[in-house]
Every structure is written in structure tokens, then in C-alpha cells.
Amino acid sequence: MDLKKEILYVRILGIETSCDETGAAVIEGNPDDKQVVLLSNVIASSLSLHAKTGGIIPEVAAREQLKYILPVIDQALADAKLTQEKIDAIAVTFGPGLIGSLLVGVETAKTLAYTWNKPIIPVNHLVGHIYANFVRGNSKFEIRNSKFTSGDIQFPAIALVVSGGHTDLVLMKKHGSIMWIGGTRDDAAGEAFDKIGRLLNLPYPAGPVIAKLAEKGNAKAFNFPRPMIGSKDFDFSFSGLKTAVLCEVKAMKQLDNDAIADLSASVQQAIVDVLVRKTTKAAQKYKVKSFLLAGGVAANELLRKELEVSCHKLKVKFFVPTKNLCTDNAAMIASAAFFTYDEVAWEKITANPGLHFV
Ligand code: KG4
Ligand code: ZN
Numbered sequence: 001m002d003l004k005k006e007i008l009y010v011r012i013l014g015i016e017t018s019c020d021e022t023g024a025a026v027i028e029g030n031p032d033d034k035q036v037v038l039l040s041n042v043i044a045s046s047l048s049l050h051a052k053t054g055g056i057i058p059e060v061a062a063r064e065q066l067k068y069i070l071p072v073i074d075q076a077l078a079d080a081k082l083t084q085e086k087i088d089a090i091a092v093t094f095g096p097g098l099i100g101s102l103l104v105g106v107e108t109a110k111t112l113a114y115t116w117n118k119p120i121i122p123v124n125h126l127v128g129h130i131y132a133n134f135v136r137g138n139s140k141f142e143i144r145n146s147k148f149t150s151g152d153i154q155f156p157a158i159a160l161v162v163s164g165g166h167t168d169l170v171l172m173k174k175h176g177s178i179m180w181i182g183g184t185r186d187d188a189a190g191e192a193f194d195k196i197g198r199l200l201n202l203p204y205p206a207g208p209v210i211a212k213l214a215e216k217g218n219a220k221a222f223n224f225p226r227p228m229i230g231s232k233d234f235d236f237s238f239s240g241l242k243t244a245v246l247c248e249v250k251a252m253k254q255l256d257n258d259a260i261a262d263l264s265a266s267v268q269q270a271i272v273d274v275l276v277r278k279t280t281k282a283a284q285k286y287k288v289k290s291f292l293l294a295g296g297v298a299a300n301e302l303l304r305k306e307l308e309v310s311c312h313k314l315k316v317k318f319f320v321p322t323k324n325l326c327t328d329n330a331a332m333i334a335s336a337a338f339f340t341y342d343e344v345a346w347e348k349i350t351a352n353p354g355l356h357f358v
């Protein structure tokens with residue numbers, strides 16, 4: 001289907017089940033627009049179950065998703081005040097992620113595409129995170145009180161995807177053209193937050209908890225390493241940080257609330273320092289016009305603020321989705337499908353847990 005020729009407004013149902021969330025959302029866009037409008041966004045999470053076990057148990061996540069998937073899709077259509085006839089295409093995350101979880105979304109989307117007779121677009125979850133920035137009214141770019149919307153995003157752009165499983169830096173010359181320029185060599189930024197959280201006896205996922213505790217702590221209390229901050233490439237490494245925190249904790253007589261707050265603030269600052277320094281260096285090198293921050297860790301207030309300030313100095317426009325669109329959601333999947341529309345025959349789509357950026 002050629003979107004530009006055939007349809008004025010396109011409505012896409014997105015489905016996302018790559019990890020522990022079960023998401024469905026509907027977006028609407030005009031092929032001439034530079035952004036899409038969110039009509040509904042529903043997420044069911046089994047996070048409270050995983051908080052009890054200190055992490056995700058894949059089988060538990062997939063079994064919960066099987067229960068949620070159809071009600072979540074029904075709710076997304078109801079919230080958008082649309083019936084299935086008004087949906088033009090179905091977009092689904094096909095990787096990377098947990099195989100059991102991915103299968104729930106992929107097989108549901110394929111079945112719906114077949115029975116409703118709709119085109120289906122497989123979306124890479126990582127690309128999806130970036131496209132949360134293109135959802136209208138949900139992105140922020142503020143410099144000196146002037147406000148821009150996602151429609152102001154210009155290419156070339158650099159995108160930093162920081163999530164629980166990934167830390168990747170990519171260059172985008174246009175929609176669908178993504179060049180990977182660097183990433184983590186070991187733990188992802190979100191993984192570092194989560195693993196350090198375990199050392200501090202904090203609940204999973206620890207990223208938002210550490211960010212909250214850091215508000216009361218001293219970021220200079222511990223001088224944690226900033227691995228690879230000065231290296232010439234655009235790679236990252238966060239596993240050494242975890243070891244450094246473990247050493248500090250072991251050396252302490254008592255891990256009281258003040259110590260946890262100071263450790264949280266110092267860890268957060270170390271992660272943010274590395275991410276900001278290396279990514280702004282890449283923005284300079286590639287002379288980009290826009291910076292797109294994405295992924296669950298993009299919800300981190302310190303990272304958002306420090307990147308915004310650095311981009312401002314470089315005269316690069318900074319964009320970041322609202323916090324609910326930083327963590328896993330289906331709106332970003334539908335948005336990516338809209339801008340990189342590439343339908344595939346349903347029988348050719350298979351879940352790919354090990355998928356990379358390109
Ligand atoms: O993108 P996401 O929802 O799932 C993955 O695709 O991994 O990201 C989840 C990650 C978790 O590691 C979580 O601890 C982290 O994002 N996270 C945060 C914050 N909110 C979520 N990390 C730091 N600060 C936050 N405010
Ligand atoms: Zn994600």
C-alpha cells in the first residue's frame with residue numbers, strides 16, 4: 001500500500017510485548033505530517049509481580065501477557081473510539097526482547113492481521129523507542145522559554161537509546177536510515193541502575209528508585225569511576241561501576257538511609273556524566289541538528305536536564321518524550337510503523353529476541 005497516494009489519515013494499532021509490559025495504542029497521522037497524534041495508549045504491567053522476585057522471570061511475564069493482551073487491545077480501540085474497520089494497519093514489536101513475551105504480541109498481531117485483513121508492520125523495539133519522540137504533544141524541547149514540538153525535529157539527528165537492556169547511540173539521516181555508532185560493551189545503563197539497586201536492597205526496577213533517593217543524597221560523596229569517558233570511540237561500559245559500589249558497600253559498617261542516598265546520588269551522577277559527555281561529543285562530530293533521547297532511562301530527570309543544557313550550548317535541538325512514553329509502550333511502536341512504513345506478509349513475520357539496531 002502506498003500511504004501517500006491512497007489515504008489521507010492513517011490509523012495504526014500498535015502492539016508491544018517485548019518485556020514485562022503488555023501495551024496497545026492507536027496513533028493517527030497524515031502522510032504529510034512530521035508527527036503523529038496519540039488516540040489511545042494502554043499498558044498493563046506485571047511489574048508488581050517482578051518486584052517481589054527482584055527481577056523479571058520470563059515465563060511469569062509471558063503468562064501474564066497472555067491474560068492481558070486481548071483486553072488491552074480492546075481497551076485501546078475503545079479509548080480511541082474506533083472499531084477494527086477504522087484501523088488501517090497493525091504494528092508489532094518483533095524484537096529484541098524475551099522470546100515468550102515477543103511471541104504473545106507477534107502471534108496476536110498476525111492473527112488479527114489475517115482475520116481483519118489488515119497490513120502488518122514488524123517494528124524493531126529499539127527503533128520504536130526513538131519514535132516516541134515523534135508523537136505530538138508528548139515531546140519536549142525547551143530553550144529560553146521557546147517551545148518546539150516533535151514536528152520540529154530535523155535531520156541529521158543523533159539518538160541515544162538508554163533502557164534496561166540497551167545503551168545505543170545511532171545517527172539518523174532520514175526516517176528509516178539508522179547508522180549505529182556506539183553502544184555498551186557490557187551492562188546497559190538501566191541494567192547498571194537495576195543491578196546496583198539490588199546491592200542496595202532496593203526494589204526492581206531500581207532506576208526510578210535510585211533517582212528519587214538521589215534527591216536527598218550528595219553526588220560528590222563517592223567518586224565512582226566514569227569508565228571510557230575519555231575514549232575516542234562512542235562506546236560505553238557500566239559493569240565496573242557495579243563492582244565499585246559493591247566494594248564501598250562491603251567496606252561500610254552499616255548501610256543506613258543516608259549512605260543509600262549518597263550512594264544513589266553518586267551512582268546516578270557517574271552514569272549521567274558518561275552518557276552526556278560521550279553523546280554530545282558525537283553530536284558535535286556528526287554536526288547534527290537534533291538530539292533524540294529515548295528508552296526507560298530517558299525518564300531520568302538529571303539526564304534530561306544535563307543533556308538539554310549541553311545540547312543548548314551546541315545549538316542542537318533537544319527532544320525527549322514525556323516520561324510515560326520513555327518506558328516501554330505501544331504508541332512508540334505505532335509511531336515507528338507510520339514513519340518507516342514497510343508492511344510484510346503476516347506469515348513471514350517471526351519473533352527475533354536477539355535483534356540489534358541494524
Ligand atoms: O525501556 P524500558 O522501559 O525497558 C527496556 O526496554 O529495557 O527501560 C526500563 C529501564 C529499567 O532499567 C529502569 O530501571 C530504567 O529504565 N528507568 C530509569 C528511570 N525510569 C526507568 N532509570 C533511571 N532513572 C529513571 N527515572
Ligand atoms: Zn524498551
